[in-house]
Amino acid sequence: MWTKICGITRAEDAVCAAQLGVSALGFNFFPGSSRCIEPARAAGIISELQQQPSHELPLCVGLFVNFSLNEVLKTIETSHVNAVQFHGDESLEMLQEFRTARPEFPIIRAFRAGGRECREINASVVEHSHRISNLTVLIDAFVPGAWGGTGVQISSDLYADCTAGCEAPVVLAGGLTPENVASAIAATHPRGVDTAGGVEDRPGVKSRAKMEQFIKAAQVVSG
Numbered sequence: 001m002w003t004k005i006c007g008i009t010r011a012e013d014a015v016c017a018a019q020l021g022v023s024a025l026g027f028n029f030f031p032g033s034s035r036c037i038e039p040a041r042a043a044g045i046i047s048e049l050q051q052q053p054s055h056e057l058p059l060c061v062g063l064f065v066n067f068s069l070n071e072v073l074k075t076i077e078t079s080h081v082n083a084v085q086f087h088g089d090e091s092l093e094m095l096q097e098f099r100t101a102r103p104e105f106p107i108i109r110a111f112r113a114g115g116r117e118c119r120e121i122n123a124s125v126v127e128h129s130h131r132i133s134n135l136t137v138l139i140d141a142f143v144p145g146a147w148g149g150t151g152v153q154i155s156s157d158l159y160a161d162c163t164a165g166c167e168a169p170v171v172l173a174g175g176l177t178p179e180n181v182a183s184a185i186a187a188t189h190p191r192g193v194d195t196a197g198g199v200e201d202r203p204g205v206k207s208r209a210k211m212e213q214f215i216k217a218a219q220v221v222s223g
Helices: 011-020 039-050 069-079 092-101 118-131 156-163 181-188 208-221
Strands: 002-005 024-028 059-064 083-086 107-113 135-141 170-172 192-195 200-202
Touching: 002 208, 011 024, 011 039, 011 208, 024 039, 039 059, 039 069, 059 069, 069 092, 083 092, 092 107, 092 118, 107 118, 107 156, 118 135, 118 156, 135 156, 135 192, 156 181, 170 181, 181 192, 181 208
Parallel strands: 002 024, 002 192, 024 059, 059 083, 083 107, 107 135, 135 170, 170 192
Antiparallel strands: none
């Protein structure tokens, strides 16, 4: 099971997560987030990760909410992330422009389920999966005025309705914790899971015990 710990703000948390075998780390560049990190600080954390022995470097994902293409490109150059997550109202055309500019970068496209008709979300999910290469779809809960990290879960029925016909791998997010991730995986069968607040002592400060429990629970239920 692919696992992602998002909202990394400290090197010690990043190193710990990598040692525990996490698949990806998320660096949130959205200024409105309590887990926002400056690109130069993210670069320092990634550099420290690269100096660690005896573990594989997780994918380092930069999270963006309604940045311009130029802002995204500048930020990834400064931060040294090697994947991007678009979590706002970015258009399909903008993602296509990014794909042209950085063809080697994995793209995660987040959809917040529940704020629109499921059919509309599903149509967008399917279109993105058909038209963007090297894409992963992330399904998060919709909360008015928030762009993720709310701790709200979505139902398995809503997840299924939003992802029907999607040809890209799908990651489940929204309110996942060490206690509920196994049941959430069993109910939805995603390719991966993503958490931020579910493994924290407070926003931006991760708990080693919670990260370890989360990763182990996800791996056990996925076989």
